Amino acid sequence: MAEAAAPAAPLRFSKMHGAGNDFVVLDLRGGVVAPDAQLCRRLADRHTGVGCDQILTVEDPLSAGAVASYRIWNSDGSASQQCGNGARCIAAWLVRDGAAADGDFAVDSPAGRHPVAALGEGRFRIDMGRPEFDPARIPLRGYPARQDQYVLDVHDTVIGFGAVSMGNPHAVIEVDDVDAAPVETIGPMLQSSQEFPESANVGFAQVLAPDRIRLRVYERGVGETLACGSGACAAAAVLMQRGRIQREVAVQLPGGELRIAWPDAESTLSMSGPTAFVFEGEWNR
Numbered sequence: 001m002a003e004a005a006a007p008a009a010p011l012r013f014s015k016m017h018g019a020g021n022d023f024v025v026l027d028l029r030g031g032v033v034a035p036d037a038q039l040c041r042r043l044a045d046r047h048t049g050v051g052c053d054q055i056l057t058v059e060d061p062l063s064a065g066a067v068a069s070y071r072i073w074n075s076d077g078s079a080s081q082q083c084g085n086g087a088r089c090i091a092a093w094l095v096r097d098g099a100a101a102d103g104d105f106a107v108d109s110p111a112g113r114h115p116v117a118a119l120g121e122g123r124f125r126i127d128m129g130r131p132e133f134d135p136a137r138i139p140l141r142g143y144p145a146r147q148d149q150y151v152l153d154v155h156d157t158v159i160g161f162g163a164v165s166m167g168n169p170h171a172v173i174e175v176d177d178v179d180a181a182p183v184e185t186i187g188p189m190l191q192s193s194q195e196f197p198e199s200a201n202v203g204f205a206q207v208l209a210p211d212r213i214r215l216r217v218y219e220r221g222v223g224e225t226l227a228c229g230s231g232a233c234a235a236a237a238v239l240m241q242r243g244r245i246q247r248e249v250a251v252q253l254p255g256g257e258l259r260i261a262w263p264d265a266e267s268t269l270s271m272s273g274p275t276a277f278v279f280e281g282e283w284n285r
């Protein structure tokens with residue numbers, strides 16, 4: 001008689017969040033296979049799964065001297081190249097694991113290498129690299145030259161927006177009142193426009209003061225989130241570039257506050273903010 005196949009070992013995970021942007025973190029170091037799109041969707045389901053905006057994987061480093069690397073999948077199973085809140089959570093996870101010192105270290109993402117500083121009490125600062133405004137590299141089609149403000153007519157709705165890549169694509173719309181912003185209509189409209197061939201995360205930003213903005217983000221592959229770290233970087237970069245705000249700002253998101261500093265156009269941009277462990281679990285495959 002043929003022997004029954006042994007059931008697959010449960011998949012251990014950590015549930016975490018950064019300013020309300022929540023994650024299932026999987027440890028793939030040592031060769032564990034990455035989740036496919038279907039498993040990501042099942043894990044992310046808020047009724048029948050664990051529930052999260054993104055699945056993050058901790059993997060072996062890609063560059064010499066980095067402690068580890070991470071990859072990102074949205075709740076719809078699509079892959080992304082960057083996740084700011086995720087980068088802080090990965091940093092906290094690596095410190096708790098003992099793989100990283102509770103000080104300065106570096107991690108690799110699909111977008112590049114990120115120096116990290118542990119600030120204490122679960123807060124981390126991540127070097128998010130240089131904002132990329134070249135339309136071809138965002139990618140944003142139909143505009144050969146970089147502009148501070150693009151104008152697009154989508155189904156007779158005229159939308160003015162800034163665009164930037166933080167490793168992943170972002171559109172940023174400045175609004176007078178973020179509470180009244182048409183997040184659920186303009187967000188998906190811009191995402192599905194042919195000008196953004198890889199879609200985009202769409203941020204709605206209100207300037208409160210030269211050093212403080214409010215932000216809501218309709219994320220690619222997720223919908224509206226409580227916080228988007230790369231979205232906070234993108235909104236700050238676009239508004240700084242326009243001279244609308246100072247070079248160091250607080251970004252108030254529905255789930256918490258992040259700080260963004262970008263000293264000048266030649267330097268890299270940093271993001272600081274909180275992380276939290278929620279629970280540990282095992283997923284029965």
Ligand SMILES: N[C@@H](CCC[C@H](N)C(=O)O)C(=O)O
Nearest residue numbers: 080083084085168228229230
């Ligand atoms: N929440 C993230 C961004 C996650 C990826 C994004 N939805 C995309 O598809 O690019 C953040 O904190 O940056």
